Amino acid sequence: EFFPDLTVVHIDAHGDLRAEYEGSPLSHACIARRVLELGIPVLEIGIRSISAEEMAFLRSGADASIVWARDLVNSQARIPWERLTEHTYLTFDLDALDPAEMPAVGTPEPGGLSWYQTLALLREIYRRTTVVALDVVELCPIPGQIRADFLAARLIYKMIGYRFCAQLRA
Numbered sequence: 001e002f003f004p005d006l007t008v009v010h011i012d013a014h015g016d017l018r019a020e021y022e023g024s025p026l027s028h029a030c031i032a033r034r035v036l037e038l039g040i041p042v043l044e045i046g047i048r049s050i051s052a053e054e055m056a057f058l059r060s061g062a063d064a065s066i067v068w069a070r071d072l073v074n075s076q077a078r079i080p081w082e083r084l085t086e087h088t089y090l091t092f093d094l095d096a097l098d099p100a101e102m103p104a105v106g107t108p109e110p111g112g113l114s115w116y117q118t119l120a121l122l123r124e125i126y127r128r129t130t131v132v133a134l135d136v137v138e139l140c141p142i143p144g145q146i147r148a149d150f151l152a153a154r155l156i157y158k159m160i161g162y163r164f165c166a167q168l169r170a
Contacts, residue, residue: 014095093138
């Protein structure tokens with residue numbers, strides 16, 4: 001309503017494009033599909049696990065673009081920045097990160113983004129669009145270990161800082 005030109009940038013290890021998961025269309029594995037059903041384009045970055053159902057949905061003409069994690073890690077990714085509109089909702093699932101750096105997630109996947117790759121990616125997003133809202137999801141704290149909690153907090157701190165630095169430059 002406030003941003004009719006909104007794009008969602010979804011940084012995650014998983015496509016989250018399922019019609020339903022475990023009987024629920026509102027599962028965490030379905031969120032990108034629900035966004036697309038609202039007519040909002042989605043740019044997915046860091047994906048490294050996707051189901052056959054999700055691939056079929058993408059091939060059917062869904063208004064989504066995927067940047068695979070393996071291409072980002074190998075510096076071979078072509079990110080379709082032209083898909084970004086003036087206003088962006090940024091959603092960051094912590095399992096997009098390499099589990100060696102972020103082990104405290106509910107659905108870990110081997111591989112993933114490093115801390116510095118993530119920061120470079122985020123800086124570029126904030127440089128190219130106005131992030132009007134964001135969320136960071138899937139921290140599952142491990143009792144007795146604080147490094148993952150600290151990483152999540154620092155990531156949020158960086159994302160907020162990038163937003164206001166971009167605003168000051170405008």
